[in-house]
Amino acid sequence: MKKKITGLTLCTLLFALSFPAHAQQPGKVPRIGMLFPASPSPAAPFVDAFRRGLHDLGYAEGKNIVIEYRFAEGKLDRFPKLAAELVALKIDVIVAGSTPAALAAQQATKTIAIVFAAVADPVSVGLVASLPRPGANVTGLTTINSELAPKRLELLKETVATVSRVAILHNPSDASNVVSLQELQGSVGALRLTLQPVGVRDPEEFDHAFSVMSKEGINGLIVEAGILTMTHRTRIVGLAAKARLPAMYGEKAFVEDGGLMSYAANFAEQYRRAATYVDKILKGAKPTDLPVQQPTKFEFVINLKTAKQIGLTIPPNVLFRADKVIK
Numbered sequence: 001m002k003k004k005i006t007g008l009t010l011c012t013l014l015f016a017l018s019f020p021a022h023a024q025q026p027g028k029v030p031r032i033g034m035l036f037p038a039s040p041s042p043a044a045p046f047v048d049a050f051r052r053g054l055h056d057l058g059y060a061e062g063k064n065i066v067i068e069y070r071f072a073e074g075k076l077d078r079f080p081k082l083a084a085e086l087v088a089l090k091i092d093v094i095v096a097g098s099t100p101a102a103l104a105a106q107q108a109t110k111t112i113a114i115v116f117a118a119v120a121d122p123v124s125v126g127l128v129a130s131l132p133r134p135g136a137n138v139t140g141l142t143t144i145n146s147e148l149a150p151k152r153l154e155l156l157k158e159t160v161a162t163v164s165r166v167a168i169l170h171n172p173s174d175a176s177n178v179v180s181l182q183e184l185q186g187s188v189g190a191l192r193l194t195l196q197p198v199g200v201r202d203p204e205e206f207d208h209a210f211s212v213m214s215k216e217g218i219n220g221l222i223v224e225a226g227i228l229t230m231t232h233r234t235r236i237v238g239l240a241a242k243a244r245l246p247a248m249y250g251e252k253a254f255v256e257d258g259g260l261m262s263y264a265a266n267f268a269e270q271y272r273r274a275a276t277y278v279d280k281i282l283k284g285a286k287p288t289d290l291p292v293q294q295p296t297k298f299e300f301v302i303n304l305k306t307a308k309q310i311g312l313t314i315p316p317n318v319l320f321r322a323d324k325v326i327k
Helices: 002-017 040-056 076-088 099-108 145-159 175-187 203-215 227-231 233-242 252-256 267-282 304-309 316-320
Strands: 031-036 066-071 093-096 113-119 138-142 165-170 194-199 220-223 247-249 261-265 298-303 324-326
Touching: 031 040, 031 076, 031 099, 040 066, 040 113, 040 267, 066 076, 076 093, 076 099, 093 099, 093 267, 099 113, 099 138, 099 175, 113 267, 138 267, 145 175, 145 220, 145 247, 145 261, 145 316, 165 175, 175 194, 194 203, 203 233, 220 233, 227 233, 233 247, 233 252, 247 252, 252 261, 252 298, 252 324, 261 267, 298 304, 304 324
Parallel strands: 031 066, 031 093, 093 113, 113 138, 165 194, 165 220, 220 247, 247 261, 298 324
Antiparallel strands: 261 298
16 A cells, blocks of 8 residues: 555656646746836727737736836837836736837746747847747747838838838837837848938927938938837827828838828737737747747738828839739
8 A cells, every 4th residue: 555655646746747847837827017118098099919829829918917018108218117027026927019129028027937929139239149049037929020121111112102201210228119110221232212311209300300311312211110219109100291201110000190101010910929928928938939930911901092192103013913002
């Protein structure tokens, strides 16, 4: 009898050791912290996409999972405090919705798992060691938005053959915008264009930025996607229309709000897919063993109403390649 009990004890011990020590304990409701760059309203489509991803995996908010939300309201300097708040709550996973959000989370904790959903270039900004082997406690999904910057410039040139001087509206304080600008400067030669970087760190600077563009004879515009530009995209789109500038944007939300064109990954889909990494981590996977995922599809979106408003005819060959046309 004693031998049987000893054998049973050994089997139980081996069974317990077969699971990672940090896997979710039975009966404990996991807690996720979400760190968003914008305010609740602009972030709503991404929140919904993430919730759908969780639902597809069997999670129901308020029942078998808890989500703590923090919104930076478009202000970069809020991220460190918000990230620290989530860490203090002893949550299980932080989901970061932008490059600045992920960097703030990385500074706030070296132990809590961090999953980023929409980071342009995680290697260049130091979030991960490499895409195949992220290292440490950070992984997620990249939009490769910085790598797409030259393609956006190329599409703008194809659409407006006469464009010669292109302004790059960007935030020098946003690491992802800085990387995109570097990509653009390295590719401009073949297109025979002159690039004019126009930096804005505060929404109060937008009017001056467009005034500078007018004085410099700018006839094309690239708007980088980031916490500042995304938060104030309606204003940017309005200023571009007023100046009759053909503009290419780094996210389709700009075009849905009246911008001319965009070429980028589907950001909402990135958030939905991020839920799969949260699920894996809650079940015991380590971030360092989860390769950074790249987009599976890119969307080219054109707003014909805006083209008509600024007196631009979209060439048929460009229009044919659009994934979505807003009429």
